[in-house]
Amino acid sequence: MDFGLSPEQELFAHSLRGYLSQHFPMQRVRTLMEAEHRADPERIEALSGQGLAGILVPTDCGGSGLALLDAVIAAVELGRAATPVSFHSAFVAAPYLLSQALPEPSMRGWLEAIAAGKSLLSFARLPAKASSGKWNGSASFVADAMVADAFVVASGDDSAPEFYLLPAATPGLSVEPLLNIDATRVLGDVSFEAVALPARSRLPIADPAGALRRVLDAGRIVLAADAFGAAERSLESAVEYSLLREQFGRLIGSFQAVKHMCAESYAELEPLRALLWYAAFAWDEELDDASYAATLLKSHCCEVATEVVANAVQVYGGMGFTYDCDVQIWFKRAGYDRQMWGGPSELRARAVEMARAGV
Amino acid sequence: MDLSYGPGYEQFRNEIRRFLEEHREQAPPPRLGLAENSAAMRRWQGILVDHGYACRTVPKNYGGYGAEEDLLKTIIIGEEFRKASVSAGIASQGISMLVPTLLRYGSEEQKREYIEPTIRGELIWCQGYSEPEAGSDLAGLKTSAVVDGDDFVVNGHKIWTSTAREARMMFALVRTEPEASKHKGISYLLISMDSPGLEIRPLKMMTGHAGFNEVFFNDVRVPKRNIIGRRGQGWEVGKATLVHERNMLGASDHSMTMLQSCMKVLDDCGALDDPLLADQAMKLAARTMAMKYHSLRMLTDKLKGRSPGAAGLITKLNGCQLNHDICKLAIDAMGEGGILREGSRRVRDRGRWQSEYMFQLGLIIGGGTAQIQKNIISEVGLGMPREPKTPQRGTRE
Numbered sequence A: 001m002d003f004g005l006s007p008e009q010e011l012f013a014h015s016l017r018g019y020l021s022q023h024f025p026m027q028r029v030r031t032l033m034e035a036e037h038r039a040d041p042e043r044i045e046a047l048s049g050q051g052l053a054g055i056l057v058p059t060d061c062g063g064s065g066l067a068l069l070d071a072v073i074a075a076v077e078l079g080r081a082a083t084p085v086s087f088h089s090a091f092v093a094a095p096y097l098l099s100q101a102l103p104e105p106s107m108r109g110w111l112e113a114i115a116a117g118k119s120l121l122s123f124a125r126l127p128a129k130a131s132s133g134k135w136n137g138s139a140s141f142v143a144d145a146m147v148a149d150a151f152v153v154a155s156g157d158d159s160a161p162e163f164y165l166l167p168a169a170t171p172g173l174s175v176e177p178l179l180n181i182d183a184t185r186v187l188g189d190v191s192f193e194a195v196a197l198p199a200r201s202r203l204p205i206a207d208p209a210g211a212l213r214r215v216l217d218a219g220r221i222v223l224a225a226d227a228f229g230a231a232e233r234s235l236e237s238a239v240e241y242s243l244l245r246e247q248f249g250r251l252i253g254s255f256q257a258v259k260h261m262c263a264e265s266y267a268e269l270e271p272l273r274a275l276l277w278y279a280a281f282a283w284d285e286e287l288d289d290a291s292y293a294a295t296l297l298k299s300h301c302c303e304v305a306t307e308v309v310a311n312a313v314q315v316y317g318g319m320g321f322t323y324d325c326d327v328q329i330w331f332k333r334a335g336y337d338r339q340m341w342g343g344p345s346e347l348r349a350r351a352v353e354m355a356r357a358g359v
Numbered sequence B: 001m002d003l004s005y006g007p008g009y010e011q012f013r014n015e016i017r018r019f020l021e022e023h024r025e026q027a028p029p030p031r032l033g034l035a036e037n038s039a040a041m042r043r044w045q046g047i048l049v050d051h052g053y054a055c056r057t058v059p060k061n062y063g064g065y066g067a068e069e070d071l072l073k074t075i076i077i078g079e080e081f082r083k084a085s086v087s088a089g090i091a092s093q094g095i096s097m098l099v100p101t102l103l104r105y106g107s108e109e110q111k112r113e114y115i116e117p118t119i120r121g122e123l124i125w126c127q128g129y130s131e132p133e134a135g136s137d138l139a140g141l142k143t144s145a146v147v148d149g150d151d152f153v154v155n156g157h158k159i160w161t162s163t164a165r166e167a168r169m170m171f172a173l174v175r176t177e178p179e180a181s182k183h184k185g186i187s188y189l190l191i192s193m194d195s196p197g198l199e200i201r202p203l204k205m206m207t208g209h210a211g212f213n214e215v216f217f218n219d220v221r222v223p224k225r226n227i228i229g230r231r232g233q234g235w236e237v238g239k240a241t242l243v244h245e246r247n248m249l250g251a252s253d254h255s256m257t258m259l260q261s262c263m264k265v266l267d268d269c270g271a272l273d274d275p276l277l278a279d280q281a282m283k284l285a286a287r288t289m290a291m292k293y294h295s296l297r298m299l300t301d302k303l304k305g306r307s308p309g310a311a312g313l314i315t316k317l318n319g320c321q322l323n324h325d326i327c328k329l330a331i332d333a334m335g336e337g338g339i340l341r342e343g344s345r346r347v348r349d350r351g352r353w354q355s356e357y358m359f360q361l362g363l364i365i366g367g368g369t370a371q372i373q374k375n376i377i378s379e380v381g382l383g384m385p386r387e388p389k390t391p392q393r394g395t396r397e
């Protein structure tokens, strides 16, 4: 039995933390938050450092070819640092699907561009199916819609999806921004108006339903990891503050009310670290309960994260409620993670079906 | 136990309905959260005061309606306005906190000068209690007021002051008796916000709005007659204000209105067909209903001059958490759309749910944090001892 991160993985987390604090200190994060929806090649390039962008890109396409577990380690660090990146979409969902379609030679170029930080891709879901070879309809809440160079689109329902790769400049494709609470990650709607789909834009994926399930599971796992990171960092920050702030002639950290609030946060959050590892491992190994674990993980982890961050705000008192206090950034970050790709109740309803089917 | 209203009250209810039918066009559109003080709102507030539907027990000679305190009538007004989705007027710090304090501790002259414009929303107040070093430990406040001729001269620094920029006046706690013990050295002053030497610096809240401020006092002169109560009595006066604040912040009316809007969101999103969300909604409905009847019980105690004991101390703790949870459910029901904010395409209710969700978290802190409420409930309500004062300033065990 050896359940835990390897020394290399520990090292990866450590060096990534250093890298992010150097390249994306909170001041820079705040500047980028103000610049919502503006294309920023420098940011994307910086993300290719430490192999972040190419983490799931196969090695023969210039990536690191790592496992989802490694992506989870990265996502925790990105959540902690509140790094402005839609990691689940740009660096997990998109490269995963493209690598599933690798027999198709044009995919290689895109994957190389992702890993090198030269192109930003986005994953979009379009409920409609193409009729007579054309698309009409719109994909909602698409990460990086305004700045993506291309979209990997899953169209049609879960049982028989089709996947396409469409450059942002495709005629008939238009994007409109949405404003969300978490300014570290931007969203938009993508509309398709009689978009013609050349055969070469279709991704040749052998098991499309399986691939869709896997990509959604992977996205949910890293969204949960992001929320975990945001929660963990805000708890640490609250504890640090409690050792500086005095009221009634005492450090507020010496009040049992404050200690217990932090201890409860910790006790709720910490088991999810192990569940994160397991869910990622189960995904990597394609275990039977991989989807079940991903679904339960995301629903619960995001719910706990919301509570942990709210507790951290409370430890800070009035200060925690200010825009200047970084906890607000994690609060919104965890809020985004919670709602995207299935909120707690929706996921639990799915989990019930899996439990009933006897996973 | 008698919850029937009786014929006299049913007639009163009909009067309100008639009033609402005739006047509802003039009411500003209802919104979540505390009502804004706009020109339309002030006009509406004036109409409500004149008809006895707002500040109804404020005596006539101070510009109120001068009604006898009547618990059932107050409840019926709340019910009918909520049912009709019409704004019940301004809920400001001036109206909810200062006016009751003035009625109890103010001089005749002060009552005449301040109450009428306040209840009509013409005179906006802010609350200058908290300081950077004195939040939960409010009695540790340091802003000083020293007598010089006919004035107090105020120096110091307040923080988290809501509506300081809109306000014309501040009710503040200041230290006038530096020699006296912590709680005995405080006085309650009314300070004009355009006094020379007073400077306001906005602070941005988590929601992105600059809803509170820092206020700096640099030799600000305040006439001596602007003290409420005696010198050194400020803690007692200020605590009375805080009780009103806590009851306002946790008021079950507010939760009921919010739950009503939340249920509409759930219905529109089809969330009531989802047993998991419906379950949560009904749990919130039960909590809200319990707090509604809890507040009836508290009002009954008050009317009969009975002390509600520990049960009277839970309103703020429960109410603010409940409101926060109601907002959270509305956001969850909206799914991905729940994260949209004000100004976005496709955002529902102008992004109010997210900003209110955050604001309610702020209110769990403001007006005495949840932890302080729990201390009060256990120590004052349940008679449990205070935590021993062991760890000394600045030491870590």
Ligand SMILES: Cc1cc2nc3c(=O)[nH]c(=O)nc-3n(C[C@H](O)[C@H](O)[C@H](O)COP(=O)(O)OP(=O)(O)OC[C@H]3O[C@@H](n4cnc5c(N)ncnc54)[C@H](O)[C@@H]3O)c2cc1C
Pocket: A245, A246, A247, A248, A252, A255, A256, A257, A258, A314, A315, A316, A317, A318, A319, A321, B126, B127, B128, B129, B130, B131, B132, B134, B135, B136, B137, B159, B160, B161, B162, B163, B212, B362, B363, B365, B366, B367, B368, B369, B370, B371, B372, B375
């Ligand atoms: C939205 C909002 C609006 C506000 N509006 C106003 C206003 O208009 N006017 C005004 O004067 N003030 C206002 N305040 C300030 C508010 O009253 C204070 O923030 C509050 O009293 C807490 O003080 P603090 O921020 O200094 O936190 P602190 O007192 O520093 O508290 C930090 C943490 O320590 C805990 N703590 C402190 N003492 C104890 C103890 N003895 N036992 C257990 N735990 C303890 C607290 O619960 C909290 O978790 C507002 C605050 C907010 C958030």
